[in-house]
Amino acid sequence: MNKYREIAKIYMKAQLVWRADVIFNMVFTIAKIIFAYLIWSIIFEAKSRVGEFTFFGMMSYYIVNSFLSQLEMSPRISNEINQRIRNGTFSKYMIVPVNVEGYFAAMEAGIVLFYFIFDLIAAAVWILIFRIQFVFTRDLLTIVCAVLMILIGLVFMVQLNFFLGLLTLKYQGIGTFLMIKDNLVSLVTGSIIPLALFPELVVRIMKFLPFYYVTYLPSMLLTGYNQSEALYGVGIILIWAIAMQGIIKLTWKQYIRKYDGVGI
């Protein structure tokens, strides 16, 4: 286990070097909140409720959601794998005595932990500045479920991106796969519009997808909505993660033999 802790640590350290990235990440979080603030204050001028949201409820949802989606940084995994397989340097991960998926998971954990702190500060500052009456659930079970869901959800995203990266071994260009995934994710995670505002049927379909449980449902739970889905949600995302691990195991075994380490 020590190896994976050290991997997480070294990537955390590496983040510190890119101070500009850290600042951009914070600015981005903040910009999203300001943008949401402006739009929703216009909408809420005419009425006091949209769907089941009050203005502050909506803002709280936005802050939690943008905070969580900012933490979801796994696309760098598929990009890294894709690039390295294509230029023949993926062997870097194959020659050291570690589990490659574990390596990427640890790397992600290190980076996420690092940004967690900064994004937390950003979110707190904005709650204060905009004087948002932050809405947060007080139900312990809901909080536990939401945290579990977030953790399993982040693991699932690592798995998914690892899997998509591996597809490079067979398809070379995985751009299309990534695009489909990205669009699905931004739609289903509700980072554009809260899913509660979608038609009933659409939402019901989305509930079968893992992305629903990655940032959307936890954000809703933490801000006090959808309590009834809490336990059920943990189950669903857990099933996805387990299934994904099976798929990865099969894919790895079959595809890694296709690696021919092009170049020098």
Added chain:
Amino acid sequence: MAQKWRKMTNIVETKDITKIYKRYKKKDGLKGSIAGLWKREYEEKAAVRQMNLTIEEGEFIGLIGPNGAGKTTLIKMLTGIIAPTSGEINVLGFYPNDMKNAYKKQYAVVMGQKSQLFFELTVNDTLRLFKEIYEIKEEEFQKNKAYFSRLFEVEELMNVQVRTLSLGERMKMELIVALLHNPKILFLDEPTIGLDAIASKQIRKFLREVNEERGTTILLTSHYMEDIKALCDRSVVINHGLLIYDGKTKDLFDKYQLSKRITAVFDHPVAELKLKKDGVDVILEGEYKKIYNVQKDMTKAVLAEIMQYEPDDISIEEEEIGAVVERIYREGSAVYE
């Protein structure tokens, strides 16, 4: 895979290994590209063919051959990065492509153009990581780190950002990272590529010491004949994926390396040298710089003659591998021992 034919002293054994790459062959032009969307033609390329190679523990062996000969492919198979298309491989009792951690802990590979270092961080950071990855005890880690950084004289560079290091310094660091876990066998693919004479020399000294003091078996590929001559008792020459020579390095060069290249630089204009000898090919005849290809047994005489013109600088280089390979072919007699 059970491979019972392994003898104890042999650290590497391959039996008829062959690697055939498949690559997608694109037809010319846009039309060809579009046609390739649904019907792809693959071209097969045999990069290594029916190769038998054994390496004994403690050997320092040179792998030479012109570009595209299959050297890197062979190393990739020995390290398990790729699987051979057919044939058997046994390294330290493992089939490399099984990619067992137990095997990975016993070898190291350094490829001239690939890096294990974190460029934003320091070498110490990377070493820390490798200490954990290879599960090296703290005491041994400190000992090895001190030993290697002293040997390479890079103690004061251990704490600077890797991306600020020069190519030569970086290569030394790659070697330190690779050797930190005391591998039994070290594969080196062009470790001196792009390095200047001093850095290459330091690396040679370092590798010799690692081989002699630590008993590390080393397989080295290099395009610089200097490297091979200085380090490897035994050489393996491959060309077009075939092993064409396997024997003593000394014999290889005595027998097949027939000429040397002499470069003389003058600080005063010198008219055409009247070298009255057969076996001297003029490559360049300038007023200030002259280059000759000289048959090995003539070098002394030619040098003596050049010295009369008081050259400012003079260098003697080994003949490049291409010429040697060509000659092995002409003679048609690969030496097997």
